[in-house]
Amino acid sequence: MNYLDFTGVLSRSDLLLNGLVLTAQISVAAMVIALVIAVVAATLSLNERRVVRLPVLAYVEVIRNTPFIVQVFLIYFGLPALGLRLEPITAAIVAMSIYGGAYCSEIIRAGIQGIAKGQIEAGRALGMSPLTIFRHIVLKPAVASVFPSLVAQFILLLLSSSVVSAISVPELTGTGNDIQGLTLRNMEIYLVIAVIYVALVAILKGSMTVLERVLFPFKFLRR
Amino acid sequence: MSSIERTAAGISVVRASQVCKYYGGFQALDHIDLNVEKGETIVVCGPSGSGKSTLIRCLNALERHQSGKLTVCGVEVNDSRQSVDAVRRKTGMVFQNFNLFPHMTVIENCMIAPMKVRGMSRDQARATAERFLARVHIPEQADKYPAQLSGGQQQRVAIARALSMSPELMLFDEPTSALDPEMVREVLDTMVELAKEGSTMICVTHEMNFARQVADRVIFMDRGSIVESGAPEAFFARPETERAREFLAQILN
Amino acid sequence: MSSIERTAAGISVVRASQVCKYYGGFQALDHIDLNVEKGETIVVCGPSGSGKSTLIRCLNALERHQSGKLTVCGVEVNDSRQSVDAVRRKTGMVFQNFNLFPHMTVIENCMIAPMKVRGMSRDQARATAERFLARVHIPEQADKYPAQLSGGQQQRVAIARALSMSPELMLFDEPTSALDPEMVREVLDTMVELAKEGSTMICVTHEMNFARQVADRVIFMDRGSIVESGAPEAFFARPETERAREFLAQILN
Amino acid sequence: MFQQYSLAHVQFMLTGLGWTVTLALIALVGGSIAGSVLTLMRVSSNAILSRIAQFYIFVVQGTPLLVTLFIAYFGASYVGFAVQPLVAIAVAFSFYAAAFLGDIWRGAIQSVPGGQHEGAHALGLSRVAAMRYIIIPQAIRIATPPTVGFFVQLIKNTSLASVVGIVELTRTAQIVSNATFKPLEVYLTAALFYFLVCFPITLFSRRLEKRLNV
Amino acid sequence: QQAGSTLDTIIQRGKIVVGISLSTPPYGMTDASMKPSGFDVAVANLIARDLGVQLEIVDQVSQARIPNLTSNKVDIVVSSLGITAERAKAIMYTNSIYVDEQMVIAPAGTQIASLQDLVGKRVGVTRSTTNDTIITEKAVEGTNIQRFDDDAATNQALFSGQVDAIVSGVAAANAINAQTDQFQRKFAVRQSPMGIGVRRGDFDLRQWLNTEIMLLWNSGELQAAQKEWLGVVNKELPRF
Numbered sequence A: 001m002n003y004l005d006f007t008g009v010l011s012r013s014d015l016l017l018n019g020l021v022l023t024a025q026i027s028v029a030a031m032v033i034a035l036v037i038a039v040v041a042a043t044l045s046l047n048e049r050r051v052v053r054l055p056v057l058a059y060v061e062v063i064r065n066t067p068f069i070v071q072v073f074l075i076y077f078g079l080p081a082l083g084l085r086l087e088p089i090t091a092a093i094v095a096m097s098i099y100g101g102a103y104c105s106e107i108i109r110a111g112i113q114g115i116a117k118g119q120i121e122a123g124r125a126l127g128m129s130p131l132t133i134f135r136h137i138v139l140k141p142a143v144a145s146v147f148p149s150l151v152a153q154f155i156l157l158l159l160s161s162s163v164v165s166a167i168s169v170p171e172l173t174g175t176g177n178d179i180q181g182l183t184l185r186n187m188e189i190y191l192v193i194a195v196i197y198v199a200l201v202a203i204l205k206g207s208m209t210v211l212e213r214v215l216f217p218f219k220f221l222r223r
Numbered sequence B, C: 001m002s003s004i005e006r007t008a009a010g011i012s013v014v015r016a017s018q019v020c021k022y023y024g025g026f027q028a029l030d031h032i033d034l035n036v037e038k039g040e041t042i043v044v045c046g047p048s049g050s051g052k053s054t055l056i057r058c059l060n061a062l063e064r065h066q067s068g069k070l071t072v073c074g075v076e077v078n079d080s081r082q083s084v085d086a087v088r089r090k091t092g093m094v095f096q097n098f099n100l101f102p103h104m105t106v107i108e109n110c111m112i113a114p115m116k117v118r119g120m121s122r123d124q125a126r127a128t129a130e131r132f133l134a135r136v137h138i139p140e141q142a143d144k145y146p147a148q149l150s151g152g153q154q155q156r157v158a159i160a161r162a163l164s165m166s167p168e169l170m171l172f173d174e175p176t177s178a179l180d181p182e183m184v185r186e187v188l189d190t191m192v193e194l195a196k197e198g199s200t201m202i203c204v205t206h207e208m209n210f211a212r213q214v215a216d217r218v219i220f221m222d223r224g225s226i227v228e229s230g231a232p233e234a235f236f237a238r239p240e241t242e243r244a245r246e247f248l249a250q251i252l253n
Numbered sequence D: 001m002f003q004q005y006s007l008a009h010v011q012f013m014l015t016g017l018g019w020t021v022t023l024a025l026i027a028l029v030g031g032s033i034a035g036s037v038l039t040l041m042r043v044s045s046n047a048i049l050s051r052i053a054q055f056y057i058f059v060v061q062g063t064p065l066l067v068t069l070f071i072a073y074f075g076a077s078y079v080g081f082a083v084q085p086l087v088a089i090a091v092a093f094s095f096y097a098a099a100f101l102g103d104i105w106r107g108a109i110q111s112v113p114g115g116q117h118e119g120a121h122a123l124g125l126s127r128v129a130a131m132r133y134i135i136i137p138q139a140i141r142i143a144t145p146p147t148v149g150f151f152v153q154l155i156k157n158t159s160l161a162s163v164v165g166i167v168e169l170t171r172t173a174q175i176v177s178n179a180t181f182k183p184l185e186v187y188l189t190a191a192l193f194y195f196l197v198c199f200p201i202t203l204f205s206r207r208l209e210k211r212l213n214v
Numbered sequence E: 001q002q003a004g005s006t007l008d009t010i011i012q013r014g015k016i017v018v019g020i021s022l023s024t025p026p027y028g029m030t031d032a033s034m035k036p037s038g039f040d041v042a043v044a045n046l047i048a049r050d051l052g053v054q055l056e057i058v059d060q061v062s063q064a065r066i067p068n069l070t071s072n073k074v075d076i077v078v079s080s081l082g083i084t085a086e087r088a089k090a091i092m093y094t095n096s097i098y099v100d101e102q103m104v105i106a107p108a109g110t111q112i113a114s115l116q117d118l119v120g121k122r123v124g125v126t127r128s129t130t131n132d133t134i135i136t137e138k139a140v141e142g143t144n145i146q147r148f149d150d151d152a153a154t155n156q157a158l159f160s161g162q163v164d165a166i167v168s169g170v171a172a173a174n175a176i177n178a179q180t181d182q183f184q185r186k187f188a189v190r191q192s193p194m195g196i197g198v199r200r201g202d203f204d205l206r207q208w209l210n211t212e213i214m215l216l217w218n219s220g221e222l223q224a225a226q227k228e229w230l231g232v233v234n235k236e237l238p239r240f
């Protein structure tokens, strides 16, 4: 077997394509939900009251300090014990969102804290309420300033989707493992998968660069 | 303007009596007494750390004084939400570092408060904003972002932004000290126009020519107290205290 | 000092002839001719973007000019490693933002170059550093970190650091414009002392009183060119060009 | 034949934890060495070297670690090396860590303000001396918190080494859960172990960050 | 490649390296003192004993069984390795050491008697196992097959109701019944013989192993191992 033979892998490219599409779908869904979770969690984590702050900090720390695979198992196999049964794909999206949300909330929190005090004072001096200041003065520049870190986190989230094959989601790595079981061509299949992931990451990065320019034109100004 | 007429002695815009402000154990304002009448232009000067910014910031409730009585634009400044909101709505503030909102265009900077605080429609707010941008002589920069402007232009936008709320009192905290020397003039010119049009203004600044030109009164602060206060000619010609003399010697080389 | 005597016309420290510098397509220096003799104090002024910093930075090879001939302290500035090293060793530079090394104490800031460039022993370097810290009047701050000092003190450390390499030419790029008004004086005083002790200095600054007091020559730049050059009294009293007149009117209010 | 979940299992998982930490340390050391090389390539003025490093970082960061591990583990034999599993894993993890550390450290070096380079050069310090005495000491302060943070990620990611035969914590959990049929309890225990190791390091990295920001 | 055959190498170095999945009870697992045990381990021990060499066990997940062999990580694979034609293209098999039956297992109350009854149902199986190959091949259109990475996950999916049925070996079914009586064996899908995996071209090693299997069968030690670990004794083993 010491030669590379891609025919077996390529003849099952339809399977791979399905896996790829599913990977893209669950990743994008998770990114969107994670971002919403992150904004809420970041906001709450900056609340003065400990009762509000502490649960959020606990959420973030527990997620950040345990392996993702364990979180996936607990959601898929553990929740039914509490009467909540999620389909594999739903469970995967939920797990990825919770996981990504914890990391992104740290990033967004840093962004919010990085907003110059003078910005908030200017808002106050204009008579704006705290909520108006947060929505109109703080949030957008905060997200804009940490956008590159968010993109990096989204990429890690995309890659972490390879783990959810463990709960029978037929995403890219899972499909690859299935094909591997059929063809026994492990090297070939992993090389192909690696190339696909790198391509997916490149596409994600590229579209985020464009999105950044559209959403935050003020970051790219030259006098 | 009704609120102003309600105050005791004619049309006082600011009445401070025995106002004290502490940061922890440090006393930043020490029994400040100050009256500002409608239409007056006051220049505040003094060495670094003397409490000039603190005073200005207490006037629009960005900082809260701990004792003494402070009435601004007819509103007594206290901890209540209504008082703070009312005071801030009636005062406009211009900061040393402009503090423009970098993610909004110039005109959006001037529209946001009228829309979100006064509840103006977008069109109304735009019309008002355009008017004030014209008044500070940069109507053509309306659609640029702050980062695309020079420092002097940015500070003029900040002035327009404050004016867009039609404040009864304008506060300036060293508005020209972050500017390149060539841009100082354009901002001072704008401020001179405002003063001559009859706005009530309190300006912390070291630009003594500005003080000579338009100030009705110069106030000299040191270590949290108002040490001297008087017409600019008198103040510059014959400062009463040793501290003021020293300070003027340094500032005027 | 031998290197200086080698130059053609007496003891020129800087000889620039037809020096041009481009950033991409933009011409930042346009055929600059400049001679500075040993012991001279030159003040460079001009509007923002006129190329003052670029000129200063070309003089110690922080930027590389593209055409023309530039000799500094007897060394022809070109791309060779030796030339760049020699020029930087013979010139000292003081920046607007101090650029002190935040991870080193004040005295370490002044010792690093003598030790690593001149190969001095630690003790020798410490003795030299102490001498120069005394000269800028802050010997007692030796063991503090830059962040613990005021802006004026930091800038004086930066001057001591540059002096610690015993440069034949000192370059200053707006050394006081990042300082609070009260600290400007202490730095200018230090510079005046240096000038009076006979150091060769080129200073970009808008402090016109400093220029009047110690400059042998004022150079006015605009759009990459030296537009005027002359004794300070003449320059301030009768600027020859319209551009210089405008500039002075703005600077001096 | 089928066992109650017991203290013996927990002890067995503790030996797995030992491997987990060992692997992470190996990766940190190997990754630091390779990461330093990448960092130097990345900040060097040689455009080709910089590009190569950039490409390497992009590809390794763009591939799931699981896939990288498989390629490293099985790939060696395709090109004719017979390597011990542990060696293959150590190499794969080091390559992986290098890509991230190289990126973190480049960022740290580049976030030292430009004025520091100029200050050093104006004093006549050579490029190497400026790096050695001025830039790198400051970059290390900037880079320490994210490096410690990445170490936590590394500890968690060693769970993937189980697929290529290292009996580390996650693999011990798999083995125990299959012997006891109690996956939930077992995985919760594993999660607790990971948390107990990772959380103090996270806290430490936070403290560092705070201290350096002052 | 080393000089001589793998068999020579094993004897010369005095050690045989055997790939076994230790997370596949009762074939490969760990005992109460966390030593490797199970049917595959018992067979590997017998082989090492008769070769007169030491035994080194390399733990491996099921997907890694064949790659480990083909990439020289192990000498042989004794790891509940079902014999299929596809796999036989990549590696060589010895004669079988056990014949398993693939069962469909489902909650006691459900009516499942044939492959047809699985249509519309979620059927769990461990990825890359013979179980997977067989159900993938035989399932009627409309069956929803869900693949998990190991038996623990597959079983857990059944217990937690995330799947309606699973496909598993007899021994694994025994293991489930030992835990609970909520689940029943519904029907057998197919019999599948298991062998020892050898690298392609290692004919003398395979020949030695075939000889060994015959000797172990005749001495009754193989049946004893089947009885002890799998709870079933095959009446005969297919040979080829």
Ligand SMILES: Nc1ncnc2c1ncn2[C@@H]1O[C@H](COP(=O)(O)OP(=O)(O)OP(=O)(O)O)[C@@H](O)[C@H]1O
Pocket: B023, B026, B028, B046, B047, B048, B049, B050, B051, B052, B053, B054, B055
């Ligand atoms: N938030 C704060 N907490 C603690 N002390 C403060 C705070 N703000 C200001 N101070 C202190 O109060 C004193 C007065 O400060 P203030 O900013 O009003 O001075 P200033 O006259 O505006 O000086 P400058 O000319 O430097 O702006 C200073 O000693 C300052 O250190």
Ligand SMILES: Nc1ncnc2c1ncn2[C@@H]1O[C@H](COP(=O)(O)OP(=O)(O)OP(=O)(O)O)[C@@H](O)[C@H]1O
Pocket: C023, C026, C028, C046, C047, C048, C049, C050, C051, C052, C053, C054, C055
């Ligand atoms: N690294 C660079 N790349 C491109 N253009 C530059 C660069 N540095 C300076 N310039 C341009 O060269 C011109 C001269 O710049 P320089 O910094 O010398 O001006 P200056 O006279 O020092 O101005 P200032 O008073 O604002 O410091 C400016 O138009 C500037 O935009």
Ligand SMILES: [Mg+2]
Pocket: B052, B053, B054, B173
């Ligand atoms: Mg102030």
Ligand SMILES: [Mg+2]
Pocket: C052, C053, C054, C173
């Ligand atoms: Mg400059």
